[in-house]
Amino acid sequence: MPTRLRESALMRPLATWDAAVIAATAAFLIIAAASVEHFGTARNFGYIVLDLAPILLLALAMTLIVTTGEIDLSVASTVGLTSAAMGVMWNAGIPLETIMPAAVLLGAALGAVNGLFTAGFGLPSLAVTIGTLALYRGLSYVLLGDTAVADWPRDFTSWTLGTIGESPIPNVLIPLAALAAVFGLVLHATPVGRSVYAAGASPVAAAYAGVPVRRLKFWLYVVSGSMAGLTGVFWTLRYSSARADNAFGLELTVVAVVLLGGVSIFGGKGALPGVLAAVVLLTALQNALRLAHVSTEALTVVTGSLLIVAVLAPNLAASARRTLRARRRRTA
Amino acid sequence: MSRKPILTLAVPLLTAALLAACGGTTQGDDEDDGGPGTDATANPDAEIQTGLSFAMLPKSVNNPYFEASSTGAEAVATELEGTYEYTGPSDASASSQVSYIDTLSQQATDVILLSANDPNALCSSLDQARDAETVVVTFDSDVDPGCRDLFVSQVDSDEVGLALLEMTAEQIGGAGEVAILSATANATNQNAWIEVIEAELDSNPDYADIELVDVVYGDDEDEKSFSETQGLLQANPDLSAIISPTTVGIAAAARYLSGSEYQGEVALTGLGTPNQMREYIEDGTVTEFALWDPTALGELAAWTGAAAASGIVTGAEGETFTAGELGEYTVGADGVVTLGPPTRFNADNIDEFDF
Numbered sequence: 231m232p233t234r235l236r237e238s239a240l241m242r243p244l245a246t247w248d249a250a251v252i253a254a255t256a257a258f259l260i261i262a263a264a265s266v267e268h269f270g271t272a273r274n275f276g277y278i279v280l281d282l283a284p285i286l287l288l289a290l291a292m293t294l295i296v297t298t299g300e301i302d303l304s305v306a307s308t309v310g311l312t313s314a315a316m317g318v319m320w321n322a323g324i325p326l327e328t329i330m331p332a333a334v335l336l337g338a339a340l341g342a343v344n345g346l347f348t349a350g351f352g353l354p355s356l357a358v359t360i361g362t363l364a365l366y367r368g369l370s371y372v373l374l375g376d377t378a379v380a381d382w383p384r385d386f387t388s389w390t391l392g393t394i395g396e397s398p399i400p401n402v403l404i405p406l407a408a409l410a411a412v413f414g415l416v417l418h419a420t421p422v423g424r425s426v427y428a429a430g431a432s433p434v435a436a437a438y439a440g441v442p443v444r445r446l447k448f449w450l451y452v453v454s455g456s457m458a459g460l461t462g463v464f465w466t467l468r469y470s471s472a473r474a475d476n477a478f479g480l481e482l483t484v485v486a487v488v489l490l491g492g493v494s495i496f497g498g499k500g501a502l503p504g505v506l507a508a509v510v511l512l513t514a515l516q517n518a519l520r521l522a523h524v525s526t527e528a529l530t531v532v533t534g535s536l537l538i539v540a541v542l543a544p545n546l547a548a549s550a551r552r553t554l555r556a557r558r559r560r561t562a
Numbered sequence: 563m564s565r566k567p568i569l570t571l572a573v574p575l576l577t578a579a580l581l582a583a584c585g586g587t588t589q590g591d592d593e594d595d596g597g598p599g600t601d602a603t604a605n606p607d608a609e610i611q612t613g614l615s616f617a618m619l620p621k622s623v624n625n626p627y628f629e630a631s632s633t634g635a636e637a638v639a640t641e642l643e644g645t646y647e648y649t650g651p652s653d654a655s656a657s658s659q660v661s662y663i664d665t666l667s668q669q670a671t672d673v674i675l676l677s678a679n680d681p682n683a684l685c686s687s688l689d690q691a692r693d694a695e696t697v698v699v700t701f702d703s704d705v706d707p708g709c710r711d712l713f714v715s716q717v718d719s720d721e722v723g724l725a726l727l728e729m730t731a732e733q734i735g736g737a738g739e740v741a742i743l744s745a746t747a748n749a750t751n752q753n754a755w756i757e758v759i760e761a762e763l764d765s766n767p768d769y770a771d772i773e774l775v776d777v778v779y780g781d782d783e784d785e786k787s788f789s790e791t792q793g794l795l796q797a798n799p800d801l802s803a804i805i806s807p808t809t810v811g812i813a814a815a816a817r818y819l820s821g822s823e824y825q826g827e828v829a830l831t832g833l834g835t836p837n838q839m840r841e842y843i844e845d846g847t848v849t850e851f852a853l854w855d856p857t858a859l860g861e862l863a864a865w866t867g868a869a870a871a872s873g874i875v876t877g878a879e880g881e882t883f884t885a886g887e888l889g890e891y892t893v894g895a896d897g898v899v900t901l902g903p904p905t906r907f908n909a910d911n912i913d914e915f916d917f
Contacts, residue, residue, distance in 0.1 A: 267669075274668060277664045277668075321589065323588050323590075324588065325586025325587050327587060328586060375747070376746075378681075378682065378683075380681070380682035380683070385587070387686065465657075469657055470683060470685065470686060471656065471682050471683035473748065475748075476657070477657075520649075520665045521668065521669070523647060525649070526623050526652045527623070527652070530652055
């Protein structure tokens with residue numbers, strides 16, 4: 231009963247932060263469309279969607295994982311490894327229709343490795359996924375070395391880049407929206423979602439309440455790996471290039487948008503709409519700055535500062551509360 | 563409870579994989595031309611247009627080599643009363659260049675001067691830019707020839723490889739173990755030069771006593787190149803020379819050598835800029851290295867772009883155009899324009915150059 235009261239009290243500033251990010255994103259889009267030449271065009275809309283797709287795909291699962299109080303830093307390396315594996319399979323003459331689901335399943339298997347070590351053996355996810363970050367990237371170089379596989383069929387690559395008929399809506403927007411809806415529903419409207427929050431807020435309490443915390447976390451890593459596998463497919467077809475260094479360093483952007491979206495790094499709170507807005511905000515901001523001829527150095531500084539401020543603001547308060555609660559739990 | 567949604571995702575995937583295993587799209591189904599060809603005809607008598615907008619997109623910004631090229635290109639843009647922009651990612655990755663190409667084509671830039679991080683990953687973006695009447699001239703590092711109008715090559719790949727090997731052989735007396743410190747493992751031109759070096763070592767009896775023992779990659783990052791140099795020397799105690807065909811690599815290797823016991827013992831040569839290498843020539847770490855003039859390369863790229871935008875050349879073999887003070891150039895096979903042989907820098911001439 232008291233726990234529940236405290237939870238709802240904690241949710242209130244979150245709702246405000248969520249709304250603030252969404253409002254800031256909307257305001258930014260309007261201002262940019264009005265003031266930056268070429269920003270508000272249908273063509274630019276397509277470019278923004280293509281640019282945000284990999285970040286969004288990875289951020290969906292990352293939101294759930296961070297909400298349970300864990301992290302998955304291996305996602306970008308998983309993208310690289312699935313992309314490299316796609317290249318090897320393609321060179322071996324396997325049809326692309328088989329390669330694509332196989333890549334997603336490979337991602338799932340790589341995620342299961344993370345799940346086994348974290349949820350299964352109880353090792354800290356930060357350490358485990360830093361390990362697999364290096365391991366998976368290393369394996370992708372073992373598979374493809376310094377070569378690139380670039381002869382992907384045009385039917386597939388141009389679908390990835392294309393729009394629906396004559397409309398300006400990119401083809402990839404449909405699966406992206408569908409996946410975002412699925413993750414949103416699961417997190418916010420199902421018992422699984424409630425378990426995710428419970429596991430993040432207090433694993434001990436959640437376990438007492440009958441939430442299978444370890445099993446839940448294991449499967450979340452499998453989901454995260456599958457999404458990274460799917461991102462590997464997208465990345466390979468979008469750039470028409472399977473390379474070991476694909477998506478290098480992308481995990482930091484993904485973690486950043488999840489935190490910017492209002493998910494607490496300490497777990498237990500966060501919501502998908504804020505994360506979606508953060509993905510759009512970051513991608514659109516970079517796009518607008520490039521269109522406005524802002525130099526790369528300034529672009530990096532601006533986006534970096536934005537992330538620090540945004541990540542600090544909601545989490546400082548949360549971390550203070552968290553520390554208090556942890557202390558209380560220890561004395562209990 | 564948590565298992566069901568995952569199964570609902572995994573089952574269709576497995577089914578799809580199994581169903582697709584029989585028949586489907588495989589490698590080789592789709593052998594095509596690789597992009598739009600040039601169907602325009604050249605008008606060699608046309609005047610070079612003025613007022614064109616130029617943009618240079620280097621592999622990454624904050625690289626002194628590309629900044630020198632930019633100076634050259636900007637001078638041409640100014641001479642032609644055009645606008646000029648130098649823009650690009652801060653990391654040398656192909657995917658980050660794509661966003662910049664998209665932006666430039668939206669801005670309806672007349673001429674893009676590009677040094678590519680990947681021969682294929684940029685193609686669909688470049689195709690879109692060229693559909694919107696933007697002329698794409700690659701320089702320094704090429705893309706697939708189907709995806710650009712012309713390529714301005716610093717030098718013939720063979721000449722660079724041969725010059726590097728010749729300088730090395732002179733400095734180590736024609737015998738010993740050598741290693742290569744390259745840029746990224748995917749770098750198009752470094753790999754081409756390394757191939758030439760390997761082929762020459764295999765076939766030329768003059769180099770029969772020289773053995774290539776290792777190729778390492780510093781990724782064109784100073785610190786990584788520095789530590790790769792250290793690693794090379796530790797792993798190969800009998801090393802006589804390091805060849806570094808990249809300006810970042812040779813400077814980092816020189817800095818390591820100059821502060822180590824290997825200074826003067828292990829020869830270092832490769833491609834470097836005089837300003838970066840001056841102190842190592844003076845302190846005896848490096849005897850001789852080579853490079854073309856990147857400023858002239860940028861100038862030639864800009865002139866080539868201007869000539870293509872003016873319809874003087876289309877990229878067909880044998881077309882000619884005048885590149886300002888650089889003189890007359892002829893388009894070679896595959897739309898390649900070549901700047902000229904590399905210049906060698908040593909204690910006698912290094913003070914004549916400032917770039």
